[in-house]
Amino acid sequence: MTTALETTGWGPLSEPVHTDIPAADRPWRDNAFLSFWDPARGVCGTLHTSTSPNAEGRRARFSVQCGGTSVELMEPLEPGTFTSESITFDASAGFTVDSPRVQAEITMTPFRALADYTGDRAPKAFSLDQDRPLMHYQRAATVTGRITLDGHTTEIEGTGFRDRTWGFRDESASVSEYFGYMWVFPSVAITSMRLLGGDGSDATLGFFLTDEAAPVQKMSLTRDASGLFAASELILADGHTLNVRATGRPAGFWCPMGWERTGPVLSAYDEFCNLRTADGEEGFGLIEQGIVKRLF
Secondary structure, eight states: OOEEOOOSSSGGGGOOOOOOOOOOSSOEEEEEEEEEEEGGGTEEEEEEEEEOSSOSOOEEEEEEEETTEEEEEEEEOOTTOSOOSSEEEETTTEEEEEOSSEEEEEEEEEEEEEEEEOGGGSOGGGOSOTTSOOEEEEEEEEEEEEEEETTEEEEEEEEEEEEEEEEEOOHHHHEEEEEEEEEEOSSOEEEEEEEEETTSOEEEEEEEESSEEEEEEEEEEEEOTTSOEEEEEEEETTSOEEEEEEEEEEEEEEOOOSOOOSSOEEEEEEEEEEEEETTOOEEEEEEEEEEEEOOO
16 A cells, blocks of 8 residues: 655644643653755754653754764753754754854755654554554655854755654653664655564564655664664565665764663664665665663
8 A cells, every 4th residue: 555645745744842732641752853964065964853841851953964074962942842042943844053163054845755654554662652652754855055064164955854753752661672764765765664662562664755655564674793784675565675785874973862861761873874775776864773771
């Protein structure tokens, strides 16, 4: 089964922050994650915003590498907003950053079909309330704008992905391990994840995105000697198989997803990789791996 292309903008990825949530003794989180890259100009970056009316870990984070120089800006958020002191996120268009060291004006325009991770395809291992699973959406984007880092401005014409999630979640309490991708090739965009739940469940979710969203049925991962991404095989529901290998890793950032605690805590890392399929098609994208560290 495939889902047809939507052409009306960002749709559910523009969902406002929720300020009226059901009474509960578990964390509710509104998250937005944007990844972008322009390999020709040496640019890789993420914007990650997470707010909550009842939990710690509210933050806006901008991580970027331009021409070999990296900077990470992290600022606290108030409940009910994705905008911090220096970072402004516009869910209909993109974001701006205005801080002493780094400034940015980024516009993201949707393309390819919407990846709808709701209903039967909700990431249940991330959901604290199985009766109210996370609402989760992703979509590929073209990316334009500029970043000024330490006084040097780089114009950007690249691609990337957007992610929007809301619901009851605390990864350190419900997930054991996961990995996921957001990739763009000339012929297809790919988003997929595999989740090992705290209860031992092993679920694969994902889509090949063209004018339609075709679901992924199975995925496997090959890691290098340091545990980072080396290669993967993905199998669609119709039996189509895609083999992808990393050919370079120009950037990477740690991805904070919770808050300081004495106890099990999720540790996640984002890799930006040059990619090549077994048929020789070149692409680029982000791989995120997370695992719960249990010694404390």
